[in-house]
Amino acid sequence: xxxxxxxxxxxxxxxxxxxxxxxxxxxxxxxxxxxxxxxxxxxxxxxxxxxxxxxxxxxxxxxxxxxxxxxxxxxxxxxxxxxxxxxxxxxxxxxxxxxxxxxxxxxxxxxxxxxxxxxxxxxxxxxxxxxxxxxxxxxxxxxxxxxxxxxxxxxxxxxxxxxxxxxxxxxxxxxxxxxxxxxxxxxxxxxxxxxx
Amino acid sequence: xxxxxxxxxxxxxxxxxxxxxxxxxxxxxxxxxxxxxxxxxxxxxxxxxxxxxxxxxxxxxxxxxxxxxxxxxxxxxxxxxxxxxxxxxxxxxxxxxxxxxxxxxxxxxxxxxx
Numbered sequence: 534x535x536x537x538x539x540x541x542x543x544x545x546x547x548x549x550x551x552x553x554x555x556x557x558x559x560x561x562x563x564x565x566x567x568x569x570x571x572x573x574x575x576x577x578x579x580x581x582x583x584x585x586x587x588x589x590x591x592x593x594x595x596x597x598x599x600x601x602x603x604x605x606x607x608x609x610x611x612x613x614x615x616x617x618x619x620x621x622x623x624x625x626x627x628x629x630x631x632x633x634x635x636x637x638x639x640x641x642x643x644x645x646x647x648x649x650x651x652x653x654x655x656x657x658x659x660x661x662x663x664x665x666x667x668x669x670x671x672x673x674x675x676x677x678x679x680x681x682x683x684x685x686x687x688x689x690x691x692x693x694x695x696x697x698x699x700x701x702x703x704x705x706x707x708x709x710x711x712x713x714x715x716x717x718x719x720x721x722x723x724x725x726x727x728x729x
Numbered sequence: 730x731x732x733x734x735x736x737x738x739x740x741x742x743x744x745x746x747x748x749x750x751x752x753x754x755x756x757x758x759x760x761x762x763x764x765x766x767x768x769x770x771x772x773x774x775x776x777x778x779x780x781x782x783x784x785x786x787x788x789x790x791x792x793x794x795x796x797x798x799x800x801x802x803x804x805x806x807x808x809x810x811x812x813x814x815x816x817x818x819x820x821x822x823x824x825x826x827x828x829x830x831x832x833x834x835x836x837x838x839x840x841x842x843x
Contacts (some may be wrong), residue, residue, distance in 0.1 A: 535761075535779065640764045644782045716782045 536646025543604035544573040551577030553662040562670045569637040574630040580623040615639035644716035649704035653697045660691040675707035748819045750839045752795045800827045801803035804810045
């Protein structure tokens with residue numbers, strides 16, 4: 534996948550298929566450790582230890598519409614290619630947590646992508662699900678919590694058509710404010726006068 | 730073959746206005762993995778890729794590539810175009826997928842021999 538936001542969308546869709554009513558997406562950028570971590574946790578059906586072992590197998594899926602599910606194996610491959618790794622923690626009846634780490638500055642680390650659009654799609658498309666998005670860059674945080682939004686907007690507030698544009702814009706501006714790294718920063722090389 | 734001749738014959742759209750496209754293209758490289766392009770492209774290659782973000786310009790400058798061709802209708806990010814113009818790296822766009830466009834380039838005599 535060309536962007537990390539597409540991996541996140543895929544993981545959250547897995548959570549929703551597992552009948553989760555609450556999903557947390559946590560992203561941390563540690564510039565000193567040169568580390569990017571992405572975590573998606575849910576309170577869905579969870580998986581048995583045997584299925585957890587098989588979930589990174591590209592020929593395993595809980596879906597019946599196609600034989601193979603590639604989302605988690607692709608994320609694992611992307612993380613390992615960039616000096617990171619992937620962990621799956623799950624308990625039947627309690628939920629699942631997937632953690633992926635990347636070397637933040639790795640040349641092949643995919644850009645973050647449009648998290649505003651991703652969250653807008655997820656929240657507007659699933660107004661009954663609780664979403665928490667927490668993105669931290671060296672201690673500075675941007676946070677979006679649909680439970681808080683519901684308290685402010687009232688019942689049905691997340692079903693208003695205008696919510697899509699609001700979420701997209703708020704996330705985009707929030708991430709810009711905390712200096713979220715949209716892609717690996719190798720552009721120092723390109724600073725300064727013409728090179729050609 | 731000159732870069733502009735290739736572009737005209739194959740119907741590519743130039744995304745970087747005022748960047749010269751008169752350079753000679755003798756070879757090409759197709760990859761979406763930036764580390765692979767950094768390691769294996771050679772000076773003057775035309776780079777065929779689906780990646781659109783700013784770092785493609787950095788790679789093209791570092792390897793002194795003749796240009797970048799974005800495939801499958803991919804649009805370069807606005808800051809990618811801005812930096813490419815500043816660094817005089819021509820970026821083209823085609824709606825064709827990689828396999829198809831590389832075949833057509835090869836038919837015009839541009840190979841990927843290392």
